[in-house]
Amino acid sequence: MIDKAICPICGKPKKPWFALCWECTEKEKQKPKCEVCGTEVPEGHTLCRPHWKEKFEGKKQLQSIEYVKNKKEVEFKEKFEGKYYFNSQRVKSKSELLICYFFTANNINFQYEPAMRLGDNDIRPDFVIDDHKGNYIILEHFGLNDSSYKIKQEIKEREYQKLCAQESCFSFISTNEEDMHNLKDRLGKKLNETPLKRVLWK
Ligand SMILES: [Zn+2]
Ligand SMILES: [Zn+2]
The missing domain is CATH 3.40.1350 (Trna Endonuclease; Chain: A, domain 1)
Structure with missing residues (x-):
């Protein structure tokens, strides 16, 4: 039985509507998380492995293929650039x-x-x-x-x-x-x- 009034991490009382205290x-x-999908990543990283690969390969692709530029570039920018942070979050x-x-x-x-x-x-x-x-x-x-x-x-x-x-x-x-x-x-x-x-x- 999960006690809704107890925080599952620290065991202290919490409000039932919140997952944690x-x-x-x-x-x-x-905790550091992947900027794209939100899965936890090691300290100092900003992307998970698959997204890091995607960014790395996407960049190469954007540089080499001129004609797909427009749409692809917009998508790429939306995914990996133009980000906003508050207290590293x-x-x-x-x-x-x-x-x-x-x-x-x-x-x-x-x-x-x-x-x-x-x-x-x-x-x-x-x-x-x-x-x-x-x-x-x-x-x-x-x-x-x-x-x-x-x-x-x-x-x-x-x-x-x-x-x-x-x-x-x-x-x-x-x-x-x-x-x-x-x-x-x-x-x-x-x-x-x-x-x-x-x-x-x-
Ligand atoms: Zn807690
Ligand atoms: Zn990710």
């Missing part, structure tokens, strides 16, 4: 990096993509904030606008709203690309509708 989630994040986009900076400037205790379990689903919200008063604020950043993404977005939103209705310690907010132009006002305002209310945001 807050500290172990943090420690897990510090990879984040998915520049916007998410800005949110990390905003949280840090405001001394907010947050986790990026912590492993959680809701009902039968394993999920990883973009951000979870612990306000140290027993409240958790989930933030999803919705960075795209196309229709298939919108459908996924709505499903996610409904799931989080359901969680918040069931568990009073959870709040859910989301950001979009528009919010990035003025995080202080726009994210600040959204956070003010959660238990994290503050008079001033930096």
Whole structure:
């Protein structure tokens, strides 16, 4: 029997919705992982073996074959370049990096993509904030606008709203690309509708 209230790594009490306790989630994040697939890699490495090979061979290929350049090069760039890091942890986009900076400037205790379990689903919200008063604020950043993404977005939103209705310690907010132009006002305002209310945001 798995005890949902005990952290499987350190044995200390944890909240049932999270896979690990807050500290172990943090420690897990510090372990080096492949930038592409996320599997654990030895210290000092940034790619797993198959992805390292792919990058190495892909580079050679890009140099030698001119005519496949366009599409292949874009794919290659997306996979291996243009990455964003916060405290040596990879984040998915520049916007998410800005949110990390905003949280840090405001001394907010947050986790990026912590492993959680809701009902039968394993999920990883973009951000979870612990306000140290027993409240958790989930933030999803919705960075795209196309229709298939919108459908996924709505499903996610409904799931989080359901969680918040069931568990009073959870709040859910989301950001979009528009919010990035003025995080202080726009994210600040959204956070003010959660238990994290503050008079001033930096
Ligand atoms: Zn633990
Ligand atoms: Zn990999």
